[in-house]
Amino acid sequence: MLRILTAIFALSILCQIPANAQTVKNMRIDTVRTESFTMDYMRFGTGRKTLVILPGLSVQSVMKISDAVAESYRLLTDDFTVYLFERRNELPPSYSVYDMARDTAEAIRALNLSGVYLFGVSQGGMIAMKIAADYPGLVASLILGSTSASVNQTQFSVIDEWIRFAKAGNAEGLYLSFGEKVYPDSVFEQSRNILIDSAKTVTPEELSRFVILSEGTKDFDASDDLKKIACPVLVIGSKDDKVLGGEASEKIFESLKGKPGCELFMYDSYGHAAYDTAPDYRERMLKFFLSH
16 A cells, blocks of 8 residues: 655655554664765665665655655565665755765765665666766666656756746645656645645755755766666666656666666556556565576
């Protein structure tokens, strides 16, 4: 069953959590510190392998719903110890996806992690593909969900609409626009009132941070970097993606096709947030990672 949690962009507005779910053991929220920044992360699970999750854009910190996020990935916690990283805390006025990839890789290395199983969605997928290309020793296997190797004008127009709402201080308009674009129509209609209520909790500081992170996707292009990715890759998209388009996932796979262990799976009716709405998404992740 899908359960509305809160209006946090691109990872867990909806999580597939059983009504009788128990709290995941060994949950920890911490901060990694480097010479130039700090970055919050959550850790859960007891598996021997290491899974790193990079969420997409968010207005409010995913750490606020850490227990719910952990429950939604419970299926993977016997085989993996899971780390989910936020973006850095100290944002400069301009902060590109390339910068995000560099800093996230530094945070991963600061925790002495290597050979990780890396899963990124939306903007997190852009970061993940750059890390896999630029720091191959860090990544053993990669899943890219609902993402794109480049952001063209049409794709950015959706994000730019969210930026305009955020700059105007209109959190409700932002959340409703997001919900309409990211989720299938039926899910959005069921969620409308909860999105409106959630928007009331957003602060001006959170909106300002969201603007910086969103503007960081403009002119992103890692198309030429895909050829540098050496690890197995599963690309998962949805044909009805209203944000980046299903064809974006297909283009990533075309660039990777022929490399050992590279696969594509396209959903048909789960929207951009297939990672939340498709009931078999976690099973598909687990099967791929355990076979590579």
